[in-house]
Amino acid sequence: AQSVTQPDIHITVSEGASLELRCNYSYGATPYLFWYVQSPGQGLQLLLKYFSGDTLVQGIKGFEAEFKRSQSSFNLRKPSVHWSDAAEYFCAVAITGGGNKLTFGTGTQLKVEL
Amino acid sequence: DAGVTQSPTHLIKTRGQQVTLRCSPKSGHDTVSWYQQALGQGPQFIFQYYEEEERQRGNFPDRFSGHQFPNYSSELNVNALLLGDSALYLCASSNRQGTYEQYFGPGTRLTVT
Numbered sequence: 522a523q524s525v526t527q528p529d530i531h532i533t534v535s536e537g538a539s540l541e542l543r544c545n546y547s548y549g550a551t552p553y554l555f556w557y558v559q560s561p562g563q564g565l566q567l568l569l570k571y572f573s574g575d576t577l578v579q580g581i582k583g584f585e586a587e588f589k590r591s592q593s594s595f596n597l598r599k600p601s602v603h604w605s606d607a608a609e610y611f612c613a614v615a616i617t618g619g620g621n622k623l624t625f626g627t628g629t630q631l632k633v634e635l
Numbered sequence: 636d637a638g639v640t641q642s643p644t645h646l647i648k649t650r651g652q653q654v655t656l657r658c659s660p661k662s663g664h665d666t667v668s669w670y671q672q673a674l675g676q677g678p679q680f681i682f683q684y685y686e687e688e689e690r691q692r693g694n695f696p697d698r699f700s701g702h703q704f705p706n707y708s709s710e711l712n713v714n715a716l717l718l719g720d721s722a723l724y725l726c727a728s729s730n731r732q733g734t735y736e737q738y739f740g741p742g743t744r745l746t747v748t
């Protein structure tokens with residue numbers, strides 16, 4: 522079965538600094554990959570997705586992610602973090618041909634220092 | 636365009652009771668999935684409904700059941716509630732013929748005492 526690992530439970534960055542959140546997946550083929558953001562008490566908002574093609578994908582709110590097949594990774598990046606980016610971030614995968622059931626990582630809690 | 640809506644927002648139940656949660660999908664979507672998110676965890680897939688039938692199921696006991704109506708809305712039922720069922724229950728909708736994108740509702744916070 523597929524699995525998703527987000528190695529960093531908590532990350533703190535200063536406002537204006539760059540950000541990288543790590544995500545590794547375990548699956549025999551290339552899955553569909555997603556990053557979601559969850560603000561306190563809220564549902565999940567889709568930031569970006571990778572299905573195929575260009576391995577660098579752009580999302581909303583200035584986020585981007587790069588798919589690296591050799592490393593089974595899909596890390597999320599942002600060049601300059603804003604205080605409003607403080608939230609929990611989830612990486613998720615869906616296996617091709619398996620419906621669109623999502624398997625999520627345990628999340629990374631981002632704190633932004635002013 | 637209304638997004639995914641869920642009701643109620645919060646719910647408190649006692650062990651052994653039964654609960655029903657409701658979800659209306661985003662306009663144009665025909666598939667509804669339910670997820671359970673325990674505190675400090677990522678969402679876990681419960682099941683998915685399409686054409687009023689359960690199509691996929693995660694590793695959850697039969698106490699968890701669901702239904703999809705002709706208008707694509709859905710219910711999640713949990714019987715014989717346990718303390719461990721306390722969680723945020725998220726509904727997600729998608730279009731079966733479209734991409735794998737799922738849009739999530741705000742969730743229902745269930746507390747079992």
